[in-house]
Amino acid sequence: MNFFESFLFVGLPYLALGVFLIGSIWRYRGNGYKVSSLSSQFLEGKRLFWGSIPFHLGLIVVFLGHLLAFLIPAGVLAWNAHPLRLLILEITGYAFGLSFLVGLGQLFYRRITNPRIQAVTNEMDLIIELLLLVQVILGLCVAIFYRWGSSWFASDLTPYLWSILLFRPDPEAVLAMPLLVQLHIINASLIILLIPFTRLMHLLVAPFHYLGRPYQRVIWNWDRKKVRNPKERWSPTRPRNN
Amino acid sequence: MDIRSQISMVFHLDKCIGCHTCSVACKNIWTDRKGAEYQWWNNVETKPGTGYPTKWEDQSIYKGGWEKKGDKIDLKGAGHRKSLTNIFHNPHLPQIDDYYEPFTYKYLDLIESGPSSDQPTARPVSLITGKPMNIKSGPNWDDDLSGSPDYARQDPNLEAVTPAEKEALFQLERMAMFYLPRICNHCLNPACVASCPSGAIYKRGEDGVVLINQDVCRGWRMCITACPYKKTYYNWNSGKSEKCILCFPRIESGLAPACMHSCVGRIRYLGVVLYDADRIHEAASAPDHELVDAHLNIILDPFDEEVIKAAKENGVADSTIRAAQLSPTYKFAKVWKMALPLHSEFRTMPMLFYVPPLLPVMASIKNVDQSAQKEKMNEKAKVWPDKWLYDTSTDELFGTIHQARFPMKYMAEMFSVGDENKVEEVMKKLMAVRIHRRQVTVGDISEEKAAETLAEAGLTAEEAEEIYYLTSLAKFDDRFVIPAAHREQAMELMEFAGDKKGDTGFGFKDGTAKRGL
Ligand code: HEM
Ligand code: SF4
Ligand code: SF4
Numbered sequence: 001m002n003f004f005e006s007f008l009f010v011g012l013p014y015l016a017l018g019v020f021l022i023g024s025i026w027r028y029r030g031n032g033y034k035v036s037s038l039s040s041q042f043l044e045g046k047r048l049f050w051g052s053i054p055f056h057l058g059l060i061v062v063f064l065g066h067l068l069a070f071l072i073p074a075g076v077l078a079w080n081a082h083p084l085r086l087l088i089l090e091i092t093g094y095a096f097g098l099s100f101l102v103g104l105g106q107l108f109y110r111r112i113t114n115p116r117i118q119a120v121t122n123e124m125d126l127i128i129e130l131l132l133l134v135q136v137i138l139g140l141c142v143a144i145f146y147r148w149g150s151s152w153f154a155s156d157l158t159p160y161l162w163s164i165l166l167f168r169p170d171p172e173a174v175l176a177m178p179l180l181v182q183l184h185i186i187n188a189s190l191i192i193l194l195i196p197f198t199r200l201m202h203l204l205v206a207p208f209h210y211l212g213r214p215y216q217r218v219i220w221n222w223d224r225k226k227v228r229n230p231k232e233r234w235s236p237t238r239p240r241n242n
Numbered sequence: 243m244d245i246r247s248q249i250s251m252v253f254h255l256d257k258c259i260g261c262h263t264c265s266v267a268c269k270n271i272w273t274d275r276k277g278a279e280y281q282w283w284n285n286v287e288t289k290p291g292t293g294y295p296t297k298w299e300d301q302s303i304y305k306g307g308w309e310k311k312g313d314k315i316d317l318k319g320a321g322h323r324k325s326l327t328n329i330f331h332n333p334h335l336p337q338i339d340d341y342y343e344p345f346t347y348k349y350l351d352l353i354e355s356g357p358s359s360d361q362p363t364a365r366p367v368s369l370i371t372g373k374p375m376n377i378k379s380g381p382n383w384d385d386d387l388s389g390s391p392d393y394a395r396q397d398p399n400l401e402a403v404t405p406a407e408k409e410a411l412f413q414l415e416r417m418a419m420f421y422l423p424r425i426c427n428h429c430l431n432p433a434c435v436a437s438c439p440s441g442a443i444y445k446r447g448e449d450g451v452v453l454i455n456q457d458v459c460r461g462w463r464m465c466i467t468a469c470p471y472k473k474t475y476y477n478w479n480s481g482k483s484e485k486c487i488l489c490f491p492r493i494e495s496g497l498a499p500a501c502m503h504s505c506v507g508r509i510r511y512l513g514v515v516l517y518d519a520d521r522i523h524e525a526a527s528a529p530d531h532e533l534v535d536a537h538l539n540i541i542l543d544p545f546d547e548e549v550i551k552a553a554k555e556n557g558v559a560d561s562t563i564r565a566a567q568l569s570p571t572y573k574f575a576k577v578w579k580m581a582l583p584l585h586s587e588f589r590t591m592p593m594l595f596y597v598p599p600l601l602p603v604m605a606s607i608k609n610v611d612q613s614a615q616k617e618k619m620n621e622k623a624k625v626w627p628d629k630w631l632y633d634t635s636t637d638e639l640f641g642t643i644h645q646a647r648f649p650m651k652y653m654a655e656m657f658s659v660g661d662e663n664k665v666e667e668v669m670k671k672l673m674a675v676r677i678h679r680r681q682v683t684v685g686d687i688s689e690e691k692a693a694e695t696l697a698e699a700g701l702t703a704e705e706a707e708e709i710y711y712l713t714s715l716a717k718f719d720d721r722f723v724i725p726a727a728h729r730e731q732a733m734e735l736m737e738f739a740g741d742k743k744g745d746t747g748f749g750f751k752d753g754t755a756k757r758g759l
Binding site: 219 | 317322325330333372432446447458462479482
């Protein structure tokens with residue numbers, strides 16, 4: 001393992017994770033105003049529909065697939081033990097990967113051709129969409145050329161990812177992988193690294209808490225029942241919905 | 243009983259002259275920024291007309307507001323399920339072209355273009371793309387276009403009006419219009435708040451102003467769909483939603499909001515009302531025909547001992563209770579029952595009430611014999627062979643209400659969920675006050691007749707005088723009763739002074755930890 005390799009498969013992932021963690025917290029706390037989905041639907045809606053929905057749907061399913069193989073590799077391997085089930089898993093994954101690609105292609109095309117969308121596009125939007133495009137194309141190629149990814153990912157790459165996460169980096173398995181897979185891994189690091197500097201920040205603030213919230217929201221500046229009682233201390237938190 | 247105070251508003255439509263001063267005052271203070279050029283937190287529409295954004299009242303297009311499902315209500319185009327499933331693409335989001343594409347002119351071309359055989363022109367350019375464009379619509383594009391097929395006839399409120407009435411409304415000689423100024427209604431059951439997945443929109447407990455926390459808004463753009471009045475706007479540049487803030491920095495220091503302060507027709511009133519927050523849900527879920535009453539019923543009498551006691555227990559300040567007692571909006575909406583909410587059927591319980599317009603002046607057309615007059619004229623004089631007179635004396639009293647140029651049904655669609663009687667009652671009051679004042683000042687109506695009209699409208703002479711005063715003579719302090727005592731706490735509505743206590747000295751707003759940096 002030369003220096004270059006150890007940088008790409010050990011240094012870079014740590015750098016990416018470090019920048020991602022510190023950067024996201026810094027951006028969220030330092031300038032919450034800048035965290036937004038930056039929706040452009042108000043300026044153009046039709047093409048967005050054919051882009052955003054297949055893109056996000058495909059992306060999220062593919063991401064969950066990776067996550068599953070990372071968290072319960074044994075389970076994935078057991079599932080794949082049966083060829084039919086392996087085929088079902090691979091085909092499903094591939095279909096959502098394609099939907100990711102098609103959607104992102106639409107979005108990218110829309111970003112560079114629609115004059116109104118151009119007005120709200122910056123360099124980082126283009127860079128990150130290009131990186132995502134490269135990533136999904138690499139992923140789809142890997143899936144075709146090196147079968148069966150869902151199995152060898154669970155058995156070979158999951159240990160590598162865990163080794164990084166547990167601070168016992170062991171890139172041996174990756175070094176033995178074909179170039180396409182290596183590129184896929186490097187590019188993934190780059191994407192994670194760039195999250196705090198791009199619109200991808202929005203995935204960190206996905207509003208699931210909405211489901212547990214009553215519809216109405218009233219915020220008081222002081223607790224109106226206590227405000228007239230001189231013995232009550234000021235409370236620094238603002239009462240809500242009381 | 244959970245008594246809270248709410249800043250409410252009344253717009254007296256008879257007095258609006260459609261000058262748009264309010265809109266411009268607001269624009270100059272708040273929305274003169276990139277991404278907000280198209281936003282008119284205050285706008286004035288011509289009715290009948292399609293409004294801004296186009297046909298906003300038609301919820302089969304925009305899916306705004308609440309919808310009754312059995313005993314319950316839920317948001318129509320957003321809500322717990324839809325706000326999440328539609329998050330990647332919101333199928334009910336209005337587009338910029340539903341408002342208009344903001345533009346400016348290249349004025350410098352007039353000055354800087356070189357010599358040529360043609361006049362230089364200032365071409366319109368889009369404020370979004372910066373490219374030349376053809377202007378297809380703009381703010382108040384349908385201003386004063388009553389009767390026009392593209393605008394007036396497309397008014398969603400005309401759907402309930404019979405075809406004959408509709409035709410009559412658009413006959414050239416009978417054509418009429420009025421103005422409808424609109425701002426955010428600072429609703430009691432705001433759909434915008436309910437739809438926001440991030441929880442960025444909230445109602446301020448102390449005065450009921452509905453605000454969007456710009457630091458928390460993540461641009462999921464659900465409030466744009468949910469507000470049936472289309473009074474939250476998406477800033478396409480910052481990726482955040484924005485809305486009318488009722489000039490809260492002004493209100494906090496006892497000043498009227500800019501639109502109200504600048505209103506040329508002095509049509510606007512602002513004051514506090516006390517209401518029972520426990521009954522909001524029940525009122526918002528009332529059946530259609532009871533909605534207006536349910537809405538007005540949760541506003542309570544600020545002179546009632548019980549109410550005052552409960553309000554005090556809830557921490558409502560004495561000055562606020564006093565303001566509620568002096569409130570012009572309480573008088574118009576509750577005491578005189580002359581102000582009605584706009585489109586109660588959206589069930590957001592708006593806190594902006596409208597006195598519907600009686601104008602154009604009601605009159606009857608009388609047949610007269612003009613031959614004697616004609617005899618006196620020079621032969622060359624142009625004489626119209628008309629045999630009628632536009633008679634504004636009031637022999638028939640209320641008879642003219644039914645011959646009003648605006649079908650009662652049209653008004654009812656806007657102001658009383660289709661109940662013509664409700665609007666008619668208000669019209670009668672407006673008419674009765676006029677007749678009463680005409681008797682006092684002109685004297686061509688007998689005292690008995692005037693008293694009879696007042697009685698029929700359910701008013702006393704004293705009340706009529708009070709209405710007349712508040713309508714026509716009211717001074718600034720009568721129209722805007724804003725509890726002033728909170729001045730010392732004004733800053734605290736923005737941030738909590740206790741947080742800073744013992745933390746920073748004069749001149750610093752950063753905490754001690756940050757000062758060393
Ligand atoms: C559950 C989490 C997520 C939610 C709720 C979400 C939501 C959104 C929304 C609302 C938009 C704006 C669409 C519009 O223009 O109206 C958007 C755009 C976008 N999202 Fe996500 N997203 C999520 C996860 C992700 C992830 C994981 C990625 C990539 C790693 C991603 C990448 C993007 C990109 C690149 C755009 C820009 C599309 C364009 O306009 O060109 N999103 N997302
Ligand atoms: S008018 Fe619209 S924006 Fe204003 S409070 Fe009501 S629902 Fe919200
Ligand atoms: S300033 Fe007053 S009178 Fe003029 S348009 Fe606005 S509301 Fe009407």
